[in-house]
Amino acid sequence: MALIGQQTLNHQLSLFNDLISPVSVAVIGASPDRTKIGNAVLENLVNQGFKGKIYPVNPSYEEILKIKCYPDILSVPGKVDLAVIALPAKIAPTVLEQCVKKEVSFVIIVAGGFSELGDEGRKLELSLKDKLKGTKTRLIGPNTVGVLFPHSNVNTALTPGDRIWFPKEGHIGFISQSGALGLLVMDAISGNGTGISGFVNIGNRADVDEEDLMEMFLDHEETKSIVAYLESIANGERFFKTLRRVNMEKPVVILKTGRTRESSAAASFHTGAMASDDRVMNGVLRQMGVVRAYNEVELIDFGKAFAYALxxxxxxxxxxxxxxxxxxxxxxxxxxxxxxxxxxxxxxxxxxxxxxxxxxxxxxxxxxxxxxxxxxxxxxxxxxxxxxxxxxxxxxxxxxxxxxxxxxxxxxxxxxxxxxxxxxxxxxxxxxxxxxxxxxxxxxxxxxxxxxxxxxxxxxxxxxxxxxxxxxxxxxx
Amino acid sequence: MALIGQQTLNHQLSLFNDLISPVSVAVIGASPDRTKIGNAVLENLVNQGFKGKIYPVNPSYEEILKIKCYPDILSVPGKVDLAVIALPAKIAPTVLEQCVKKEVSFVIIVAGGFSELGDEGRKLELSLKDKLKGTKTRLIGPNTVGVLFPHSNVNTALTPGDRIWFPKEGHIGFISQSGALGLLVMDAISGNGTGISGFVNIGNRADVDEEDLMEMFLDHEETKSIVAYLESIANGERFFKTLRRVNMEKPVVILKTGRTRESSAAASFHTGAMASDDRVMNGVLRQMGVVRAYNEVELIDFGKAFAYALxxxxxxxxxxxxxxxxxxxxxxxxxxxxxxxxxxxxxxxxxxxxxxxxxxxxxxxxxxxxxxxxxxxxxxxxxxxxxxxxxxxxxxxxxxxxxxxxxxxxxxxxxxxxxxxxxxxxxxxxxxxxxxxxxxxxxxxxxxxxxxxxxxxxxxxxxxxxxxxxxxxxxxx
Incomplete structure (x- = not known):
């Protein structure tokens, strides 16, 4: 087990390092307009003290927040580790294609309007997947509020920093299928000084999913426990296999909604994914040795207990x-x-x-x-x-x-x-x-x-x- | 039902008015020494803005907190509605006797060291009961942290006001068998601005008990719901009869501990009273139409829902x-x-x-x-x-x-x-x-x-x- 852990470690560290601890971040659709998401993302990155290179991208501006602005991602000099696309869904595939061409390691697509909105959106989401095929670029989202890695001051959240408190650096790795719930929970725990090692809102998980992130947090030294809010599981077999392996080394707490018929329906309206039978879920989690939380407070409470206590x-x-x-x-x-x-x-x-x-x-x-x-x-x-x-x-x-x-x-x-x-x-x-x-x-x-x-x-x-x-x-x- | 309610109202108002809204309060054992309970009680009364007469009683001082001090309760001029005895258990019976002679309406005995400490303490507590027989004086305690009635600025709590926040005036009537738990809960809810209509820690309830207080809150206009933390019931038949009647008119929430064998034993060490079988309790409460809380947070949460919502x-x-x-x-x-x-x-x-x-x-x-x-x-x-x-x-x-x-x-x-x-x-x-x-x-x-x-x-x-x-x-x- 330990050996496998070590192998995974080296593999994953190189893979996810550009997300956890990027040297350069581009914000595509950056804006000086404070009502725009492209403004909030850029401001959060700057205000949370990100120390690497920041590249605002927007053809309409020479500079934003006194930082030099580029007309498109291909004009940005040198390597870009992480790019946030804060633009409408329709043009996201084209911009993603440019990111792939630029060999950006990780791309975050904020916009909703994909598979959660029915057939047309599903087609649009498939076109995102197509752009990624055979490339090394990984995608977070679409339909995501972003990521947070306090140890490296990475904060791409779409909520302006005067509306919310973000947690300081800590040891809980937080995966959330719901963006809003994730942001609200982080706001709430900040008041008590609880920190996190990282937060990723998987959104529609067209590419990077809960399994990838469990692997990522398993190999992230600062992470001592992993907590996940999930409304549905993308791939049951792979999920449980990964979960079992990760949980043997680092405690995982799962808050899985859609436990009743009614909430399962609500979840499908929310993220477009169908939930599984909860009794099966319960039995399998127990067998895997995974502790289940039943609400958002327990999720972090238990994550804290596992991260801190003997x-x-x-x-x-x-x-x-x-x-x-x-x-x-x-x-x-x-x-x-x-x-x-x-x-x-x-x-x-x-x-x-x-x-x-x-x-x-x-x-x-x-x-x-x-x-x-x-x-x-x-x-x-x-x-x-x-x-x-x-x-x-x-x-x-x-x-x-x-x-x-x-x-x-x-x-x-x-x-x-x-x-x-x-x-x-x-x-x-x-x-x-x-x-x-x-x-x-x-x-x-x-x-x-x-x-x-x-x-x-x-x-x-x-x-x-x-x-x-x-x-x-x-x-x- | 309405008619009975009205009759009870007039009866109870006259009976408990001197506790809820006293014109004059004496603190027997008042002290300028900030480490003494007699100081905290007096300070709380003064600092919470009690507008009636305040009489510190202590033979060693001419005045305390710049208020004229009396050598004993009998020397105090005029009627005393409420007297707090902040003196050791051993001398409490003698001082209570003086209060009876003075025709004080309500006496609070703060000291522990009575029935909760075994045979000798039980004897001492019986002697308190003896002093009350055939008199109109009613006793709260012994072994109580005191009472709070924010609408009339009455606060006889034994905890210094710099250690705790007290709730503002509100609509939840709070009865607690445990003093410390009551104070801690009041401290906690104050942060969110939740108010109460009154708080009484019944302590060893040598006289005034949970039934009396339910009646009191039933007839207290400001009280919209009643919440009670109980470790044991003094008199089952009377308790359930009162509870049923009160709960028909004002919602009562009961947090009854001693639900398991282990906690029942813990409760008997704490207040000296034996707890009843919890399944019986559960069935009876349900039959009475009384909602049960399972922890201190639910107790106030539900009290709030009943007091505020349609x-x-x-x-x-x-x-x-x-x-x-x-x-x-x-x-x-x-x-x-x-x-x-x-x-x-x-x-x-x-x-x-x-x-x-x-x-x-x-x-x-x-x-x-x-x-x-x-x-x-x-x-x-x-x-x-x-x-x-x-x-x-x-x-x-x-x-x-x-x-x-x-x-x-x-x-x-x-x-x-x-x-x-x-x-x-x-x-x-x-x-x-x-x-x-x-x-x-x-x-x-x-x-x-x-x-x-x-x-x-x-x-x-x-x-x-x-x-x-x-x-x-x-x-x-």
């Missing part, structure tokens, strides 16, 4: 809190069996309980969940975390960081970081003003932290699911 | 979005059956579709979900909302307010307000910077808005659940 080796969870009710509710959700399995409350040895008692006030509850109460101090919290993270009776820790009580200060972050290096740790946070800073601090330190009890518990369950899947798969081999 | 009269939902993937995922979650029932996608008549077509761009999808695409304008959005809110084929609307696309501006809020007066409307929002202002705007206008697809859909399902319950109950009568 793998969870068993189901015995210790819960540490300074708020009793939070511990009770956590126990409820951890030990119930819903669409995910129930986990177990870790049982401490007598020696451990004696040790725990040394640090907690007499009113504290040392049964699991451990409730230090509102009088719990940072020192007690730290000492107990150390015991838990060293315990053979504990597989994972849910640590609530609740800075609202006066004796808990922000140094709990440091203690949680220490614990999380020894034992799988997920952090729960509930609140507002004080917790916001804490959340950013946890993100900066790559500690998976969540602003609700349910999300905290669900993410621990996702880690457990992957662990049981992987054990079974390894056992079967 | 009742949902059927299961046919129209979904309006400018992001295709959001529509597909919404359809998925709406039409799936999980712990809550599946709803139906509304089907429009031919006339309605013709009407819808007049307003949307040709690329828009007018099947339900209606996807106006990123090119959808505020005008199209408004026109279509008007059609949906007037349609006999639609029971409820899920409207996504996504201001990230350039043609959608903040005036969508106004159009959604208009629609929500005609038809049950729930708003979904995904994002960060731009959406935060929109969320506050929706809250200000009492439109239920949620920052995730799952929460949006779950809240619509909660409305539907109540509708089916109520229909059945009315039918049975």
């Amino acid at each position: 793998p969870l080796q068993g189901k015995r969870i210790a819960v540490l809190t300074t708020a009793g009710g939070v511990g009770v509710l956590t126990t409820d959700l951890l030990t119930e069996e819903n669409e995910r399995p129930s986990l177990a409350m870790a049982k401490f040895s007598d020696e451990e309980i004696a040790e725990l008692k040394k640090h907690a006030l007499p009113i504290a509850s040392l049964n699991n969940p451990i409730d230090l109460t509102a009088d719990g101090s940072t020192e007690a919290y730290a000492a107990i975390l150390e015991i838990l993270s060293g315990s053979d009776n504990v597989d994972g820790i849910i640590a609530y960081a609740l800075p609202q009580t006066p004796k808990i200060d922000s140094s709990v972050v440091q203690h949680i970081i220490t614990a999380s290096k020894k034992k799988t740790t997920i952090v729960g946070i509930i609140g507002n003003r004080l917790t916001q800073d804490l959340m950013l601090e946890f993100e900066k330190n790559l500690i998976p932290a969540y602003p609700s009890i349910e999300r905290t518990v669900a993410s621990m369950k996702a880690l457990y699911l992957r662990n049981t899947y992987m054990r079974r798969i390894v056992h079967e081999q | 009742p949902l009269q059927g299961k046919r939902i129209a979904v309006l979005t400018t992001a295709g993937g959001v529509g597909v995922l919404t359809t998925d979650l709406l039409t799936e059956e999980n712990e809550r029932p599946s709803l139906a996608m509304a089907k429009f008549s031919d006339e309605e579709i013709a009407e819808l077509k007049k307003h949307a761009l040709p690329i828009a999808s007018l099947n339900n979900p209606i996807d106006l695409t990123a090119d959808g304008s505020t005008e199209a959005y408004a026109a279509i909302l008007e059609i949906l809110s007037g349609s006999d084929n639609v029971d409820g609307i899920i409207a996504y307010a996504l201001p990230q696309t350039p043609k959608i501006d903040s005036s969508v809020v106004q159009h959604i307000i208009t629609a929500s007066k005609k038809k049950t409307t729930i708003v979904g929002i995904i994002g960060n910077r731009l959406t935060q202002d929109l969320m506050l705007e929706f809250e200000k206008n009492l439109i239920p808005a949620y920052p995730s697809i799952e929460r949006t859909v779950a809240s619509m399902k909660a409305l539907y659940l109540r509708n089916t319950y109520m229909r059945r109950i009315v039918h049975e009568q």
